[in-house]
Amino acid sequence: MTISENLQQVHRRIAEACRSVGRPVQSVTLLSVSKTFPSDAVRAAHAAGERCFGENYVQEGLDKIAALADLRSQIEWHLIGPLQSNKTRAVAEAFDWVHSVDRLKVAQRLSEQRPAALPPLQICLQVNISGEASKSGIAPAELPALAREIAALPRLRLRGLMAIPEPAGDFEAQRAPHHALAALLAQVNAQQDLHLDTLSMGMSADLEAAIAEGATMVRIGTAIFGGRVRPAA
Numbered sequence: 001m002t003i004s005e006n007l008q009q010v011h012r013r014i015a016e017a018c019r020s021v022g023r024p025v026q027s028v029t030l031l032s033v034s035k036t037f038p039s040d041a042v043r044a045a046h047a048a049g050e051r052c053f054g055e056n057y058v059q060e061g062l063d064k065i066a067a068l069a070d071l072r073s074q075i076e077w078h079l080i081g082p083l084q085s086n087k088t089r090a091v092a093e094a095f096d097w098v099h100s101v102d103r104l105k106v107a108q109r110l111s112e113q114r115p116a117a118l119p120p121l122q123i124c125l126q127v128n129i130s131g132e133a134s135k136s137g138i139a140p141a142e143l144p145a146l147a148r149e150i151a152a153l154p155r156l157r158l159r160g161l162m163a164i165p166e167p168a169g170d171f172e173a174q175r176a177p178h179h180a181l182a183a184l185l186a187q188v189n190a191q192q193d194l195h196l197d198t199l200s201m202g203m204s205a206d207l208e209a210a211i212a213e214g215a216t217m218v219r220i221g222t223a224i225f226g227g228r229v230r231p232a233a
């Protein structure tokens with residue numbers, strides 16, 4: 001299967017998932033996760049009509065953004081992987097979105113370092129929705145206070161929440177963490193006047209469950225680009 005054929009299939013899955021819960025298909029944005037794949041793969045997906053791309057590793061993302069400089073005005077680049085404070089400047093200068101913010105310090109640096117000539121950096125807060133000790137993301141209890149502080153930073157625009165739930169087997173089990181993230185977004189919006197509109201959740205294996213629970217952005221890698229060989233740590 002080519003990237004273009006895979007994309008058609010992913011769009012069919014998204015459309016079917018939307019239809020089955022009565023949501024308009026335009027309410028879900030496909031974020032193509034191109035981590036570990038070369039810039040030519042992004043070029044192929046772009047040629048097939050995709051405009052939003054997600055990268056996990058800062059340096060790999062920066063290299064691909066540079067290699068695809070000719071398409072820069074047509075592509076929205078999203079950082080979806082962990083971000084250390086010493087890499088914030090390059091990210092603030094090069095990316096359009098960061099989904100993985102889970103510390104005030106990182107957000108403050110991104111705001112200070114976002115160039116004045118660019119629009120505000122779009123931000124999602126990563127929530128540790130499955131409560132695993134090993135994964136990044138803030139605890140749900142910390143979310144309201146952190147959202148309030150980050151929403152006030154001048155060069156950022158807080159858009160919503162992101163989660164990477166623990167893999168679950170069946171549809172009903174997959175729904176639970178997505179339901180919890182959607183409930184947190186609703187809670188923060190009810191308590192604070194933030195108008196958060198983005199739920200970044202759903203990957204190749206669970207996009208239907210995520211859409212059923214209100215995902216507005218699904219992050220799809222494998223189903224578009226194929227299986228990844230994990231890079232050496």
Ligand SMILES: *Cc1c(COP(=O)(O)O)cnc(C)c1O
Pocket residue numbers: 033035056080081164203204205219220221222223
């Ligand atoms: C790799 C990755 C994805 C895509 O996962 P697939 O299962 O390949 O679709 C989505 N979100 C994050 C944060 C990832 O690291």
